[in-house]
Amino acid sequence: MSDKASIHAMTTLQVRGIRKSFGKRAARKEVLGGLSLSVADGEFVSIVGPSGSGKTTLFKVIGGLEQPSEGEIWVEGKQTTGERGHISYMPQQSALLPWQSVAGNIELSLAISGLDRKAAKLKTKEWLERIGLDDYADAYPHMLSGGMLQRVSFLRALLAPQRLMLLDEPFGALDALTRLQMQQWLMSIWDQNRRSVLLVTHSIEEALFLSDRIIVLSASPAVVLEEFVVPFERPRSEALWTNPLFNELKQQIYELLKAGGKEANE
Numbered sequence: 001m002s003d004k005a006s007i008h009a010m011t012t013l014q015v016r017g018i019r020k021s022f023g024k025r026a027a028r029k030e031v032l033g034g035l036s037l038s039v040a041d042g043e044f045v046s047i048v049g050p051s052g053s054g055k056t057t058l059f060k061v062i063g064g065l066e067q068p069s070e071g072e073i074w075v076e077g078k079q080t081t082g083e084r085g086h087i088s089y090m091p092q093q094s095a096l097l098p099w100q101s102v103a104g105n106i107e108l109s110l111a112i113s114g115l116d117r118k119a120a121k122l123k124t125k126e127w128l129e130r131i132g133l134d135d136y137a138d139a140y141p142h143m144l145s146g147g148m149l150q151r152v153s154f155l156r157a158l159l160a161p162q163r164l165m166l167l168d169e170p171f172g173a174l175d176a177l178t179r180l181q182m183q184q185w186l187m188s189i190w191d192q193n194r195r196s197v198l199l200v201t202h203s204i205e206e207a208l209f210l211s212d213r214i215i216v217l218s219a220s221p222a223v224v225l226e227e228f229v230v231p232f233e234r235p236r237s238e239a240l241w242t243n244p245l246f247n248e249l250k251q252q253i254y255e256l257l258k259a260g261g262k263e264a265n266e
């Protein structure tokens with residue numbers, strides 16, 4: 001394999017020069033302005049950007065729900081622009097089926113991805129135990145707290161067959177304490193089962209705590225302002241929050257977002 005080909009094989013996602021506009025003629029608005037980024041196999045990458053910079057639009061383009069005006073999406077070495085089914089997705093609000101139990105929701109998505117019923121039941125049982133929700137296997141989604149719902153929702157995305165997970169502000173609707181607990185929980189589960197992750201978050205701290213790399217977007221039309229490699233070893237603990245380098249990086253990203261957002265709004 002040539003060097004170029006082996007790099008390609010290790011890259012789960014490549015976003016190449018994506019442009020996306022909405023509206024016609026005078027009302028035409030460019031939201032994504034030629035965006036390129038990548039996620040390597042097993043890498044955890046976060047995207048932060050000003051509100052309205054086009055992060056959700058980018059996820060829709062990656063997931064094949066929106067066609068880009070220009071550019072290509074490659075997943076696991078194949079061009080998938082405009083195609084669905086190549087990624088697993090976790091939304092901000094859990095999208096569990098209300099008429100299915102917790103176990104039923106997970107079994108169903110495993111069955112859809114091709115597992116037979118018996119294997120799906122067994123795998124669901126094992127994982128619910130592993131994430132400490134075995135007591136809730138027969139409960140219905142409305143009986144669960146916001147944090148529990150997001151655990152089940154994350155598990156469902158994690159057990160999907162796709163290598164790439166897109167997490168769209170998964171903890172945005174949770175209170176601050178639950179959010180912190182969920183970040184630690186997600187980190188420990190992801191550590192045991194490394195998948196390629198692209199996370200959208202409004203929280204710089206969350207991005208620093210969870211990611212291998214952070215991509216900072218400009219205000220719309222969004223382009224990549226800068227990428228930061230997060231230097232902290234794993235497993236990471238709460239002690240990071242008082243690490244001077246953590247706070248220095250937080251400040252740098254904050255300043256960049258502030259400047260980038262202002263420039264584009266002028």
Ligand SMILES: Nc1ncnc2c1ncn2[C@@H]1O[C@H](COP(=O)(O)OP(=O)(O)OP(=O)(O)O)[C@@H](O)[C@H]1O
Pocket residue numbers: 022023031049050051052053054055056057058220
């Ligand atoms: N289907 C659409 N038709 C027209 N405009 C759209 C459409 N979808 C998104 N937009 C516009 O694109 C811009 C970016 O929206 P998007 O939701 O992608 O941003 P975002 O970064 O996810 O925002 P936030 O951080 O607030 O969630 C907004 O100005 C929005 O109004």
